[in-house]
């Protein structure tokens with residue numbers, strides 16, 4: 001079992017360190033960790049945010065544990081050299097089209113949500129976000145209008161097969177859980193969304209046990225805050241899923257609590273190849289201060305155990321240890337507490 005560890009920039013290395021300590025503490029036979037440069041760190045060392053050797057290391061592994069990328073010093077580089085291209089490149093190159101972002105309020109943590117306790121306690125949903133298409137990967141550029149003004153443009157598109165395969169994942173997730181699926185789009189305005197909606201409806205025909213509804217993305221943002229209990233599995237495109245999952249992270253208390261798994265079709269010996277990362281970024285505002293909450297990274301490692309290594313028992317052990325640490329009051333600065341990054345890691349390890 002080979003894991004490529006790519007800590008990246010900013011707080012990426014700080015939170016990934018704690019997730020690695022948790023994986024190592026499980027003492028799984030045959031588990032080997034390799035680490036590589038990615039993001040701004042890789043640009044500074046090798047002249048490219050996703051060096052070929054890092055991509056090869058990821059390809060050769062059973063799973064990738066990813067931190068975060070993004071460096072304000074790189075924000076004015078040509079786009080293809082910016083740190084964010086590394087995570088986009090890994091997703092595309094490895095065909096990791098299915099991004100699972102679970103959002104739930106941990107028992108006893110209701111008061112950390114900006115919602116009233118009864119609404120907060122009901123949050124338990126899964127975003128199934130398409131990750132290799134949409135306006136993210138369309139042609140883009142800057143040009144001049146007829147009037148001579150500078151203009152930026154980005155092409156949004158989805159093909160039916162792209163929608164079908166992510167919809168299949170979402171229907172299966174819904175069938176295994178509550179049986180309820182909400183597909184989010186903007187079909188009242190966008191042709192891309194109309195095709196999305198028609199394709200999701202076609203896939204629904206093969207999943208009679210799942211109740212499907214469609215919601216416009218603006219309404220979905222409102223309903224997530226007003227009636228979060230309404231949602232179970234939420235199927236979205238790449239852009240809408242990015243935005244709504246950050247919103248959901250605030251509703252569960254902090255973005256420092258929300259993990260993700262990005263999966264494709266390639267099978268490993270005991271599961272599916274995937275990349276696992278917190279949904280947050282490199283948080284330049286708190287880097288180097290020991291204030292980053294590593295729970296999202298640790299919970300991403302739990303998802304890695306579950307989906308790529310077929311280690312459901314260990315995944316649950318890690319999640320229970322996180323829950324116990326949180327409910328016993330080990331809270332980071334993001335939750336109004338004073339526990340530092342390593343202290344939170346220690347607290348999880350102690351409860352494993």
Ligand code: NAD
Pocket residue numbers: 011015067068069070071072084087255256277278279280281282283284285286291292293294296334
């Ligand atoms: P961000 O997620 O890095 O930070 C947003 C806010 O949340 C900040 O106030 C930050 O301090 C806080 N925060 C984030 N993670 C936290 C944690 N674990 N513990 C405590 N507080 C936490 O988003 P941003 O500021 O918009 O972006 C910063 C950089 O990260 C940008 O370069 C962006 O492109 C990049 N980014 C990368 C990824 C990724 O690698 N997958 C994801 C999002 C953003």
Ligand code: IPM
Pocket residue numbers: 084087088242279281
């Ligand atoms: C995320 C991030 C990325 C995205 C950026 C860094 C490319 O915001 O993983 O949510 O937009 O997908």
Ligand code: MN
Pocket residue numbers: 242243246279
């Ligand atoms: Mn994001």
